[in-house]
Amino acid sequence: MVVYEGMFILDASKYARDPVATAQQVTDLITQFEGTILASRLWDERKLAYPIKGHRKGIYWLTYFRMAGANITPLERQCEITDEIIRKLILKVDARIADALVQHALAGDAAPKRSPPPAVIASAIDPSEIESEE
Numbered sequence: 001m002v003v004y005e006g007m008f009i010l011d012a013s014k015y016a017r018d019p020v021a022t023a024q025q026v027t028d029l030i031t032q033f034e035g036t037i038l039a040s041r042l043w044d045e046r047k048l049a050y051p052i053k054g055h056r057k058g059i060y061w062l063t064y065f066r067m068a069g070a071n072i073t074p075l076e077r078q079c080e081i082t083d084e085i086i087r088k089l090i091l092k093v094d095a096r097i098a099d100a101l102v103q104h105a106l107a108g109d110a111a112p113k114r115s116p117p118p119a120v121i122a123s124a125i126d127p128s129e130i131e132s133e134e
Helices: 012-017 019-032 070-083 099-108
Strands: 002-011 037-054 054-069 087-093
Touching: 002 012, 002 019, 002 037, 002 070, 002 099, 012 019, 012 037, 012 054, 019 054, 019 070, 037 099, 054 070, 054 087, 054 099, 070 087
Parallel strands: none
Antiparallel strands: 002 054, 002 087, 037 054
């Protein structure tokens, strides 16, 4: 069995109404195709760069799971017809870094909040060096 990383964009309105059931949909799909969940968590809620299936916001759900390679194609097909999943990306994880990625996913919270840009940008020009035209 191979370790995979799945990034699922979930319907934000359905997630807002019932977060547990919406997130459970991803877990249920993976276990339906004989996969084992290693880590599954909320990554972030974001505005989408462009509308996808009429949605402007999405919940990014990160999942690491172990599954036979033959079951990935049926899993992807089922994701396409599941209402809660707007978009998905499933990648095979290199075995050498799989444990580290899973541990990081288990330890981390949702995406860190971005720091605001600095309010003032320091000027590289010394005001005394500016010649005035008088």
